[in-house]
Amino acid sequence: MAHLDPVAFVRWFRGSSPYIHSHRGKTFVIYCGGEAAADPGFASLLHDIALLNSLGIRLVLVHGIRPQIDARLQARGAQAQYHAGLRVTDRTALECVKEAAGTVRVEIEALLSMGLANSPMAGSRIRVASGNFVVAKPVGVRDGVDFQHTGEVRRIDAEGIRAALDRGDVVVLSAVGYSPTGEIFNLRSEQVATAAAIALRADKLLLLVEEGGLTRPDGAPIRQLTTGEARGLLAEAGALSPELAPHLTVAIQACEQGVKRAHLLDRRIDGVLLLELFTRDGVGTLVSLAPFESLRPAQVQDVPGILELLLPLERKGVLVPRSRERLETDIDDYRVIERDGTIIGCAALHRFPGTDMGELACLVLHPDYRGEKRGERLLAHIEGAARAAGLQRLFALTTQTAHWFRERGFEPADVADLPEARRAVYNPRRNSKVLIKRL
Incomplete structure (x- = not known):
């Protein structure tokens, strides 16, 4: 066993605690293909x-059965039939669907029932609920092809699923639906997961995919997308593999119909759910209707987050300490970068009535996010606010980052060049450099 670094463990555990609190009581729909069920x-x-x-998360697990169906068809000497990417389910295929769905569901129930002392689920008592929660209708005839027992989701019994979740059960849904006439239909598991997430107004739809995560042309992972950006990616020729495009499509559909966030995750990463849900940046691609990270005016409720951001630099003497009361008084001067509910950057524009000058103050980024030009974004935002206020010059006082400002158009200046009100509170003992930029 590898040596456990207690310091790293404590840091990680403390870092995960905000997510433990925020996820408790939330409803997550998790999708995995039949390939996952066949994996050791x-x-x-x-x-x-x-x-x-x-941890108190309300869970719906939707599993696919495509490879299990194909294996049973092959064992019977039958050929899998597809048209336009959709399975044609004849009577033989339907028998294979029922066998595969029942087998995988029973395996899931067995694995969730483990409670051996030497297993990861020692002492757990988990109930699994499954049943006729999915009402289906036939696909019918398309392009002259009769899809027979292939169906589409007509309705999700959200009330029945919520009742099971209220009891603390894990709800398991197969890619099978039932009609009011008593017929059985083979469904696309991604469609079942999406429909369930929408019907439940789920907080998250977690799609465990086989093809790896989304990446940019240079190979860098794409960590977040708005639905608009995701649609743009789908429209780019060759930007996505034929396997990933359908998953991104249902992620967009879910978010545009009330699901707060959808995540595309590489199923092959060990612990991928934990890494995505309990670390700040995760390991997959998050899709949301609104931006995951936003630059916006600060509000009074942001003061604790701003203080936490400033405190390490105040202790080092890089920044002048600011009290909670002063921050609350000046909160309208501040802009913040918020990422998943956490303040990771801030900056302030202080005005001096009767002058054409403003002060850029408190430009700070969390150490983990000093990249991707966030500092430049804050600076550009403050400069825009200064111009909108009719200011012609922006000044900054710094003890350690003069070169950063020089590289962005600020010029060295003297204390005498500052507005009178600012000169009056200048601390000679800090000997801060004065830099001014003409807007």
């Missing part, structure tokens, strides 16, 4: 799902 690591994935349940 499936037990570890279900152990992580059990852990999420123990």
Whole structure:
């Protein structure tokens, strides 16, 4: 066993605590394909799902069965039939669908029932609920092809699922639906997951995909997308593999119909759910209707986050200490970068009536986010606000970052060049450099 670094563990555990609190009581729909169920690591994935349940998260697990159906068809000497990417489910295929769905569901129930002392689920008591929660209708005939027992989701029994979630059950849905006439239909599991997430107004739809995560042309992972940006990516020829495009499509659909966030995750990463849900940046691609990270005017409720951001630099003497009362008084001067509910950057524009000058103050970024030009974004935002206020010059006082400002158009100046009100509170003992930029 590798040596456990206690300091790193404590730091990680403390860092995960805000997410533990924020996720408790929320409803997550998790999708995985039939490939996951056939993988030897499936037990570890279900152990992580059990852990999420123990943390008070309301869980719906939707599983696919495509490879299991194909294997049963092959064993019977039958050929899998597809048209326009959709399975044609004849009577033989339907028998394979029922067998595959029942087998995988039972395996899931068995794995979620483990409670051995030497297992990751020692002491757990998890109930699994499954049943006729999905009402389906036939696809019918398309392009002259009769899809027979292939169906579409007509309705999700959201009330029945919520009742099971209220009891603390993990709800398991297969890619099978039932009609009011008693017929059974084979469904696309991604459609079941999306429809369930929308019907439940889920907080998250977590899509565990087989093809890896979304990346940029240079290979860098794409960590977040708005639905508009995601649509643009879908429209780019060759930007996405044929396997990933459908998953991104349902993520967009879910977010545009009331699901707060959808995540595309590489199923093959061990512990991918935990890494995505309990670390600030995650390991997948987050899709949301609104930006995951925003630059906006500060509000009074942001003061604790701003103070936490400033405190390390105040202790080092880089910044002059600011009290909570002063921040609350000056809060209208501040702009913040918020990322997933955490303040990771701030800057302030202080005005001096009767002058054409403003002060750029408190430009600070969290150490983990000093990149991707966030400092430049804050500076540009403050400069824009200064111009809008009719100011012609912007000045900054700094003890350690003069070169950063020089590289962005600020010129060295003297204390005598500052507005009188600012000169009056200048501290000679700090010997801060004065830099001024003409707007």
